[in-house]
Amino acid sequence: MKIFKNVLFYGFLLLSSLTVFSQSKITGVVIDEELNQPLAGASVLVKGTTTGSVTDFDGKFEISSALKVGEIVISYLGFETKTVKFTVSGSSIDLGRVTLFPDANQLQEVVLVGQGVLDIAKDRKTPVAVSTIKAAEIQEKLGNQEFPEMLANTPSVYVTKSGGGFGDSRINIRGFDQKNIAVMINGVPVNDMENSSVYWSNWAGLSDVTSAMQVQRGLGSSKLAISSVGGTVNVVTRSADMKQGGAVSAGVANDDYLKTQVSYSTGKMKNGLSTSILFSQTRGDGYVDGTKFEGGNYFIALGYAINEKHDVQLTFTGAPQWHNQRSNAPTIAQYIKYGGGVEPNVRYNSDWGYADGKEFSMRTNYYHKPVMSLNWDFKINETTKLSSVFYGSWGRGAGTLGAGGIRGNRYDSDNLRTADGLVDIDLIQAYNSGETVLINGIPQTRTQTGGFYQNTSSTSNNATTGISKIAQINSHNWYGGVINLNKKLNDKVTIDFGVDARTYRGIHYNTLTDLMGADNFYDNSNINNPGNVVSYEYTARPHLNPFFSLDYQKEKINYNNDGLVNWYGAFTQLEYAGENLTAFVQGALSNQGYRRDDFFKYLESDPLYSTDYENLLGGNIKGGANYNIDDNHNIFANAGYYSKQPFFNAVYPNNASVLNENLTNEKIIGVELGYGFRSRTFNANVNLYRTSWNDRFIRLSTEIDDDLNIATPTVRGTAFLQGVEQIHTGVEVDFNYKPFQKLQINGMVSVGDWKYGSSVTANYQDDNNVVVTNPSGTPFTETLYIKDVKVGDAAQTTAAIGATYEILERFKIDGNYRYVDNLFASIDPTSFKNQAANDKGSLQLPGYGLLDAGISYKMLVGKDKMNSVNLRLNVNNVLDELYIAESRTNIHTKTQADFVLPVGDPNAGQPNVAAYQTYQNTQVYDGLDKSNRVYLGFGRTWNFTIRYNF
Structure with missing residues (x-):
C-alpha cells in the first residue's frame, strides 16, 4: 500500500512538472497608434481563460499559458479592444508591437483621478446625446482658432468668432447661448456665478492642457444642479500621473501669429510622486484690424499616490492675457464704405485708431484667472469610493471703453473718424488738451474747469466735456468644493451621494486708464465722497501676481459694488448597469443666496448699503435608460425637470439694491430619444429632443406719464415680464x-x-x-408679441461632411465642409411691442458653407523610433467665403409697400417704384438692409505647427 501511495505521489509530481514545463510564454508590447507611445496598464487576457496580465511602464507584457494555439484580448480605456491570434512553436512567442487605435466613441486619456466628480458619458451606457473630441484632434486641428471652434462640426452646435478678438468667440447648443450651457473643467463648474457667462479669453490656454472634451447635449449626465439647459461641455485636463514624456512645439499663422509651448511629465514614479508642467506663449496682430493680443499659459500638476487607497492631485493653472477688441458691430454699410465701396472689408474695426502713429484701441480686454484645485480619491474598500475636489479662483481684470464725449459726440461717432473709418485718436487728444480742432468742419476749442481740462462721463454738447478711456473692473474671489461618495450595492447597482458648495464675491467698479490728453477726471457718483477728482491712469494689462489685492486701486469712478453669491447643493444618483440595460435616476437640491453691497449709491448708514442674503431654492430631477438591443443597435431615452434660480440682475434689477419682489425660478423640461448603431466600420447616432424653458425673466424700462399731463415730470416705469417661454425641438444625426x-x-x-x-x-x-396707474387707477401694462417668433443668434440647421485619408504611412490629408442655414439675427424680445413686429419676426441671414483642409505628417525619430516630429498645416475657409456670422440688430428689408407717392402727386398713395428701386440698389446688400450691425466671419486663414514628442 505504501509503495502504491509513493507511486501515485511521484506520478502526480511528474504530471505537474510536465504541465509546468508545457506552459508557453507569450510576450509583446502594446503601443498607442496615434502617439506611437507605450500604453502602461493595458489589460492582456488569453481568450476563454482567466490567464492574463497588465502591461508595465514600457507597455510590455508577459503571459504563461498552457495553450499553444489561441487568442489574446487587449483592452485599454479609450481605445478599441483588439484580438490577436497566436501559435506557439517551441516554448515561447513574441508578438512584437501590438497597436491600439483610439476609440472615436470614448475619451482618450481620461483622467481616472476624481472620476466620481467627473460625469463622463460612456458610449452605449449613458443615455444622453454626446460627442467627444480627443486631445490628438485638438492638437492637430485647432491651430490659431478659438477653443470652442473645435465643436463647430458637432450636431446642434453653432460657434462664431463674434467680434474676432483673441478669446472672444462664443458657442450655442440647441439654440441656447453659453450662459445656459454648463462648462465643467475636471468636474468643476466655471460659469460666472452672477450671470453664468463664460469668457473663453480667461481660458485661452485650456486647449494646451486638455486631454479630451466631451459635449453632452441636453440636460446631460452631471449630478450637480447646474445650468445645463442647452448642454454641458466637459473638459478633462491632463493630470500629474500621465505617461512620462514631453513635447516642444511652435506654431505660426497669418497676421504675425506665433505660439510656442513646452511640456513635460515625469509619470508616476516608484515613490508614488508625479509631476506635469506646461508653459506656452501666444501673440499676434489679429485677423481683424486693431486686435493685437498677447497671452501666456501655465499649468502645474503635482500628484502623490500615497498608497493603493489614497491618491492626491494638486493642479494650478492660469492664462494671463490682453487683447484689443472689436466690441461694436459695424453696420454693413460701414464694412462696404471702408472696403472700397463695393465689397465689405471683413477686417474693418470701428473701435481703434492711431495715436502718434501707434495703434490705440478704445476696447481692450485684460484678465488673469488662475485656478487651483485639489483632488483627493479615497478607496475606502472594494465597493466604496470617496472623490473630492476643492478649488479656488482669483479673477483679476477688466474691459475698457470710451467714457464721455466731445460736443455731444461719443468716441465712435462718425464726426470723430478719419477718412478710412478709424477713431481719430490724435484729434481727441488734441481737443482734450485744449487745442482747436475741426469737428464736422467747424473749429472747436474746449474750456477749462477750475484751471484744468477736466473729463467726465457726460456726453452733453458743451465745451467742457472730453473723452477718456476707462476700465470696467470685473474681478472675483471664488472658492468651492464637490464631494461624492460612490457605493456599489451589488454588481449591478451603484448609488452616489454628494455635496456641492461654492462662495463667490464679484467686484465691480471703474478705473481711469487713459485721460487722452486731459488733466483729470471728475466723478460725482459716490454719495459718500461727492465731487471726486482722479488722475491716476491704471494700465490695461493683466497683473502677473494671481493673488494681488484690489485695494490698491483706490481711485474708483462711476460705480463701485460687489455681488455676493453663496451656493449649497446636495445630490444623489442611483444607477443600474446590467448586461444590456443601463439606467439612472438623479436628483439635486440647491440653495442660492444673493447679496449686494453698493459703496457709491447708498450711504453707509443705509440698509441698502449692504443687503441681507436673498435665498432661493432650486433643483432638478432627471432619469434615463439605455438598452443595447444587440452588438450593433441601442436605444435610449431621458427626461428631466430643472427649477433654475434667476441671474443676479433679476434679483437686484436696475443696478440697484432694491429686491425684485416678483422673483420666480425658471423652469426647464427636457425630453430626449436616441438610437445608436455600432459596427467595425460604421457608427451612427440619431437623436430627437424637446426642451421647454419657462418663466424667463425680461426687464423693460421706459418713461411713463402717470397723470396724463405732459407738463409734469414722468415716472420711470419698469415692467418685469414673467412667463416668457422658449420651446426648442429638433433632430440630430451624426456618423463616422x-x-x-x-x-x-x-x-x-x-x-x-x-x-x-x-x-x-x-x-x-x-x-x-x-x-x-393712470388717474382712473388702471395700471400701465406692456405686452410682448413674441408668440412663434424664431429664437435668434444661432443657426437652426447645420450639416457637415469630412474625411481623413492616409496617403502614405503617417502622412494624412483631411478636409471638412460645413453648411449653415436658418440662421437668425439676435433679437431683443422687448422690441416686439406690437403685432406688426411679430408678423415680421426674426431677421433671417443668408446661409453659408465653409471648407477647411489640413495635411499632417508624423516622423518617427530617436531610439527604437519611440519619439516623433509632427508637422501640421491647416487652412480654414479655403474658398475665402464671405459670410455674415451673426447680426446684432433685427432690421428687416423694406418692401415696395413701404414706398408710396406723397400727397400732392397725381398718383398719391400708389407705390413709388423709383424710390423702392433706389433703395434696393443703394441700401440693400445680399438681401439685407445695410443698416444692420453685423459681424462678418473670417476669410481664408492658415496655420502651421511643428511638434516634437519625446
Missing part, C-alpha cells in the same frame, strides 16, 4: 465610417425649430416696486 484602415469619413446633420411660446403681459412698476 471607416471603409478601410486608411480612410475615415465623418458627417452630421441637425435641424432645429427654436421659437418663443405665447405672448406675455406685465404691469409697469416704479422704483419702489409700486404699480404705475
